[in-house]
Amino acid sequence: xxxxxxxxxxxxxxxxxxxxxxxxxxxxxxxxxxxxxxxxxxxxxxxxxxxxxxxxxxxxxxxxxxxxxxxxxxxxxxxxxxxxxxxxxxxxxxxxxxxxxxxxxxxxxxxxxxxxxxxxxxxxxxxxxxxxxxxxxxxxxxxxxxxxxxxxxxxxxxxxxxxxxxxxxxxxxxxxxxxxxxxxxxxxxxxxxxxxxxxxxxxxxxxxxxxxxxxxxxxxxxxxxxxxxxxxxxxxxxxxxxx
Amino acid sequence: xxxxxxxxxxxxxxxxxxxxxxxxxxxxxxxxxxxxxxxxxxxxxxxxxxxxxxxxxxxxxxxxxxxxxxxxxxxxxxxxxxxxxxxxxxxxxxxxxxxxxxxxxxxxxxxxxxxxxxxxxxxxxxxxxxxxxxxxxxxxxxxxxxxxxxxxxxxxxxxxxxxxxxxxxxxxxxxxxxxxxxxxxxxxxxxxxxxxxxxxxxxxxxxxxxxxxxxxxxxxxxxxxxxxxxxxxxxxxxxxxxxxxxxxxxxxxxxxxxxxxxxxxxxxxxxxxxxxxxxxxxxxxxxxxxxxxxxxxxxxxxxxxxxxxxxxxxxxxxx
Numbered sequence: 001x002x003x004x005x006x007x008x009x010x011x012x013x014x015x016x017x018x019x020x021x022x023x024x025x026x027x028x029x030x031x032x033x034x035x036x037x038x039x040x041x042x043x044x045x046x047x048x049x050x051x052x053x054x055x056x057x058x059x060x061x062x063x064x065x066x067x068x069x070x071x072x073x074x075x076x077x078x079x080x081x082x083x084x085x086x087x088x089x090x091x092x093x094x095x096x097x098x099x100x101x102x103x104x105x106x107x108x109x110x111x112x113x114x115x116x117x118x119x120x121x122x123x124x125x126x127x128x129x130x131x132x133x134x135x136x137x138x139x140x141x142x143x144x145x146x147x148x149x150x151x152x153x154x155x156x157x158x159x160x161x162x163x164x165x166x167x168x169x170x171x172x173x174x175x176x177x178x179x180x181x182x183x184x185x186x187x188x189x190x191x192x193x194x195x196x197x198x199x200x201x202x203x204x205x206x207x208x209x210x211x212x213x214x215x216x217x218x219x220x221x222x223x224x225x226x227x228x229x230x231x232x233x234x235x236x237x238x239x240x241x242x243x
Numbered sequence: 244x245x246x247x248x249x250x251x252x253x254x255x256x257x258x259x260x261x262x263x264x265x266x267x268x269x270x271x272x273x274x275x276x277x278x279x280x281x282x283x284x285x286x287x288x289x290x291x292x293x294x295x296x297x298x299x300x301x302x303x304x305x306x307x308x309x310x311x312x313x314x315x316x317x318x319x320x321x322x323x324x325x326x327x328x329x330x331x332x333x334x335x336x337x338x339x340x341x342x343x344x345x346x347x348x349x350x351x352x353x354x355x356x357x358x359x360x361x362x363x364x365x366x367x368x369x370x371x372x373x374x375x376x377x378x379x380x381x382x383x384x385x386x387x388x389x390x391x392x393x394x395x396x397x398x399x400x401x402x403x404x405x406x407x408x409x410x411x412x413x414x415x416x417x418x419x420x421x422x423x424x425x426x427x428x429x430x431x432x433x434x435x436x437x438x439x440x441x442x443x444x445x446x447x448x449x450x451x452x453x454x455x456x457x458x459x460x461x462x463x464x465x466x467x468x469x470x471x472x473x474x475x476x477x478x479x480x481x482x483x484x485x486x487x488x489x490x491x492x493x494x495x496x497x498x499x500x501x502x503x504x505x506x507x508x509x510x511x512x513x514x515x516x517x518x519x520x521x522x523x524x525x526x527x528x529x530x531x532x533x534x535x536x537x538x539x540x541x542x543x544x545x546x547x548x549x550x551x552x553x554x555x556x557x558x559x560x561x562x
Contacts, residue, residue, distance in 0.1 A: 096441050101440070
């Protein structure tokens with residue numbers, strides 16, 4: 001099931017000629033992509049292609065040049081807190097869970113800006129609906145959970161902030177296939193409900209099952225935009241990688 | 244949400260840490276004498292280390308320069324009460340404001356640094372303030388130091404006897420401990436913990452990392468300044484050596500022996516580390532050896548400090 005309900009109009013998030021570097025090393029040499037309401041787009045590519053850098057640059061976590069437009073207006077550079085406040089939220093690679101804290105405390109941090117108790121409860125209910133398993137584990141120390149459960153907490157924590165765009169950096173990393181399937185299904189559901197999702201994945205076949213569009217990143221550049229419905233076989237995909 | 248445990252949560256053995264701390268202070272209160280002087284210094288350190296604990300334990304930053312803020316507090320109190328005849332409390336508040344201003348000016352640019360850079364920058368601050376205390380003789384009287392500092396007191400109420408001093412310091416330490424436990428469980432504490440966990444993840448969630456690091460640094464500096472003021476009033480004398488690098492080393496020992504990031508840790512750590520040398524005094528020549536060995540043994544068998552040891556014991560018993 002691909003999630004591709006975008007209506008024509010301004011995309012929610014648009015990236016134009018985005019470049020990013022770490023010191024002297026140019027890790028991202030120019031990326032253009034967009035995502036709209038009801039779309040899940042995938043960013044594919046081999047190790048070291050710059051996938052994580054792309055997401056970090058969108059958030060403003062790197063030194064970058066180029067433009068990131070959110071709802072038509074430009075996001076300031078190097079301002080991750082500002083981007084998060086506007087609703088651009090990243091689930092970082094390796095999950096970025098706060099290990100010594102309980103699941104509950106992790107989730108509360110996702111809604112750090114919310115002070116109203118009733119609103120907080122509403123958001124909790126929403127996350128429990130997405131990941132019923134989390135609800136049973138609230139008092140558990142997050143660091144003691146399995147990788148899959150931690151990833152659910154990471155996505156749940158991001159959802160607590162009620163994002164307008166969700167960026168995910170390899171949510172399948174180190175997870176068993178079944179849990180990965182469960183998490184990706186939930187992401188598909190979120191996108192189908194209207195949330196724009198940018199999913200960075202190394203496991204291309206998984207991502208292509210959900211994605212409306214896939215961008216192929218290689219050596220810091222987006223080298224192809226793929227329509228998953230046109231990719232019929234592994235071989236065909238491999239051609240994109242090696243072309 | 245009713246569920247609240249994990250990081251917090253205290254049980255039998257953990258409560259034992261508090262009982263032990265109270266027993267040490269109680270013993271000193273009753274029997275007085277030399278021991279009460281040691282315990283008084285330990286409690287002053289407990290306040291200093293509690294502040295350092297906010298920055299190092301809760302926020303996971305490193306500062307080697309907290310002695311600078313103790314010096315600012317201590318010298319403000321000393322100079323204002325002796326040269327200008329101020330009462331202790333306004334002098335202490337003045338020192339606190341000065342320390343906070345200094346911490347802000349230092350913290351604002353340096354807290355953008357990470358890891359070793361920040362540690363080096365703070366080390367420099369400690370050395371600079373020490374040099375100022377030595378060289379600015381017109382005000383600080385250099386190595387000679389300032390003597391004749393009046394005892395702690397408000398109006399006509401003065402803490403002059405050992406018991407009065409100890410009681411005052413105990414009350415202050417308890418207040419600091421209550422504040423620490425409140426902070427840990429507050430929004431602020433949660434933000435500190437997020438910064439400690441991962442600066443990048445925290446900022447991606449909208450937590451303003453630079454701001455909370457600064458707040459944490461200011462809290463640590465404030466408590467350092469207060470402890471510096473308390474010290475000079477209790478001793479009645481101040482010289483640059485008081486706030487030298489050994490203060491930082493001692494504070495680090497206390498925080499790790501007690502338990503980094505815990506409320507009781509700085510207090511039990513300060514008490515134990517202060518009392519150990521006295522315990523071994525009878526060994527004369529091998530005193531330092533015994534002291535060092537004990538510290539190493541504690542850190543090997545209780546790497547998370549005495550509070551961590553108590554928690555492990557609780558968990559082991561509840562299984």
